[in-house]
Amino acid sequence: MNLKLELQTLNDKLDKFRRKLAAAEARGDATIVLQFKKEVATVTKRIASIKGQQTREFSKEGVALKALGFKRVLTKAEQADMGKLNKSVKGLVVVHPLTALGREMGIKDVTGFAPAKF
Numbered sequence: 001m002n003l004k005l006e007l008q009t010l011n012d013k014l015d016k017f018r019r020k021l022a023a024a025e026a027r028g029d030a031t032i033v034l035q036f037k038k039e040v041a042t043v044t045k046r047i048a049s050i051k052g053q054q055t056r057e058f059s060k061e062g063v064a065l066k067a068l069g070f071k072r073v074l075t076k077a078e079q080a081d082m083g084k085l086n087k088s089v090k091g092l093v094v095v096h097p098l099t100a101l102g103r104e105m106g107i108k109d110v111t112g113f114a115p116a117k118f
Contacts, residue, residue: 003050003057004054006050006118007047007051007054009045010043010046010047010050011047013043014040014043014044014047017039017040017043018036019034019035020032020036020038021036021037021040022074024061028054031072043084044118046096052114054100055104055108057102058101058104059104061101062101062104064106065093065095065101065113066105066113068072068091068113068114068115069114069116069117070094070113070114070116070117070118071112071113071114072111072112072114072118073109073111073112074094074109074110074112078112079110082094085118087110088118089112089113089114089116089118090115090116091114091115091116092112092113092114092118093108093112093113094110094111094112095110095111095112095113096110096112097109
């Protein structure tokens with residue numbers, strides 16, 4: 001399963017368990033409260049694990065991109081015509097600073113990574 005999709009489903013489950021826990025606490029049902037507290041703890045632990053796994057993947061991908069031979073910030077004209085740029089440069093990878101990979105790499109501008117100078 002895709003990590004992003006799994007994370008989303010786990011967050012949905014966590015929300016559902018928290019709502020059921022609040023309802024059980026309002027009723028005063030001690031056994032159900034205990035059960036949902038355990039469920040919330042296990043789902044929270046799994047969410048933390050998946051977030052760590054995502055961070056490792058983005059870090060690994062960032063290292064691979066930085067290992068490419070050439071990188072530079074893309075101009076506004078190049079960003080406007082990405083199709084032409086991708087056709088002219090073999091192996092170009094564009095990273096936007098607002099994506100998870102861009103935040104992980106710490107870039108400030110739209111940057112292109114390629115094996116050769118472009």
